[in-house]
Amino acid sequence: MAVTNGWGQAAVNNTIDYGKGKTTATNDWGKIYDSSASGDTSLGTATTFPNTKSILLDGVDDFVDCGDNNNLSFGDGSNDSPFSISLWVKLSGTNFIEAALSKYGISSKREYIVYIVNQKVRLLIIDASATAHRLVETSNAISVGSWVNIVCVYNGVGGNNAENGIKIYINGSLSSTTSSKGGTYVAMENTSQPFQIGRYFNGAQYFAGNMDEVAVFNSELSLSDVTAIYNSGVPASLSSYSSLVSWWRCGDNDTSPTLTDNGSGGNNGTMTNFTAFSTDVPT
Amino acid sequence: MKKQAETYAIINIADLSNIDFSQVGENNENTIRKSIDESQFVIKWNTTPTFITDGTVTPLQTLNHSEALTLMATEAWSEPIEI
Numbered sequence: 118m119a120v121t122n123g124w125g126q127a128a129v130n131n132t133i134d135y136g137k138g139k140t141t142a143t144n145d146w147g148k149i150y151d152s153s154a155s156g157d158t159s160l161g162t163a164t165t166f167p168n169t170k171s172i173l174l175d176g177v178d179d180f181v182d183c184g185d186n187n188n189l190s191f192g193d194g195s196n197d198s199p200f201s202i203s204l205w206v207k208l209s210g211t212n213f214i215e216a217a218l219s220k221y222g223i224s225s226k227r228e229y230i231v232y233i234v235n236q237k238v239r240l241l242i243i244d245a246s247a248t249a250h251r252l253v254e255t256s257n258a259i260s261v262g263s264w265v266n267i268v269c270v271y272n273g274v275g276g277n278n279a280e281n282g283i284k285i286y287i288n289g290s291l292s293s294t295t296s297s298k299g300g301t302y303v304a305m306e307n308t309s310q311p312f313q314i315g316r317y318f319n320g321a322q323y324f325a326g327n328m329d330e331v332a333v334f335n336s337e338l339s340l341s342d343v344t345a346i347y348n349s350g351v352p353a354s355l356s357s358y359s360s361l362v363s364w365w366r367c368g369d370n371d372t373s374p375t376l377t378d379n380g381s382g383g384n385n386g387t388m389t390n391f392t393a394f395s396t397d398v399p400t
Numbered sequence: 401m402k403k404q405a406e407t408y409a410i411i412n413i414a415d416l417s418n419i420d421f422s423q424v425g426e427n428n429e430n431t432i433r434k435s436i437d438e439s440q441f442v443i444k445w446n447t448t449p450t451f452i453t454d455g456t457v458t459p460l461q462t463l464n465h466s467e468a469l470t471l472m473a474t475e476a477w478s479e480p481i482e483i
Binding site for chain 1: 405408425426427431432433434435436442444465468469472473477478479480481482483
């Protein structure tokens with residue numbers, strides 16, 4: 118029978134191809150259950166991953182506030198630790214600057230920000246105590262009006278050459294990048310700055326366009342990980358990644374205005390200044 | 401597909417206390433977008449709020465979404481991300 122009780126959820130006597138089930142609806146999504154259900158009990162293929170919604174940010178004042186949590190900080194002032202960020206974006210225009218997501222506020226509360234300048238993707242990390250930064254930017258522009266998967270990866274090396282530990286993947290491929298630096302960088306600080314999707318907190322920069330499947334990992338994802346996440350342009354489930362901290366599905370399995378954190382991080386987001394989901398998704 | 405707000409309005413900051421946030425897209429006064437000099441702010445709606453129709457608040461400008469994006473990209477509303 119078709120899955121009608123929510124994505125990845127079990128069905129009776131199922132032949133479903135995602136999430137797999139037992140004969141009650143009490144098991145978690147995306148989890149293989151040790152039932153004796155007939156049919157395919159392996160994980161479903163990525164192409165069956167249900168994804169029907171995204172968020173559409175107006176570029177004027179829409180954003181998502183996910184709050185602050187230590188599990189979204191990757192530095193302690195002395196050392197950095199690895200992290201990766203994956204998101205799908207569909208730019209609606211050619212705004213000069215688009216703030217995609219950030220943990221970045223006033224000068225003493227800056228950690229990292231993923232943003233887009235002239236359609237080129239940047240990851241900026243900040244050592245707030247030293248007023249030092251390391252910035253990496255893709256050499257090529259991403260498309261406007263098409264879904265693009267962005268994965269920013271940092272190996273947590275820290276120190277003066279921390280920028281060498283940053284990679285940016287676009288649609289599953291490692292992007293050529295340029296970098297810049299300023300000050301004597303040691304490591305990011307763990308600040309109380311909230312993690313926000315769609316805007317840069319301390320300035321007037323917002324994101325205009327769709328965003329989907331935003332995820333934070335506390336590891337340096339590999340090329341094979343990134344290839345799997347891109348999945349030829351169709352978002353795949355991230356539930357099998359042990360380093361997954363937070364995963365906002367941006368509408369699927371969500372009830373506005375809350376974006377549920379489908380990772381282990383407990384960082385539910387609050388849709389701010391907007392309430393509706395979009396049905397435009399990567400396909 | 402989600403429909404974006406039909407109308408955006410630029411309001412003088414002096415009128416902030418006159419905004420009924422139940423009638424606009426913004427959550428509250430703490431989530432509004434202000435101009436860089438904080439003299440103006442933005443609200444949006446699909447149905448014109450009563451505080452506009454009854455003249456309690458007179459927008460400095462009303463804009464569609466495209467016009468609002470163009471305005472937001474100007475120096476009065478945007479600034480480079482500080483490093």
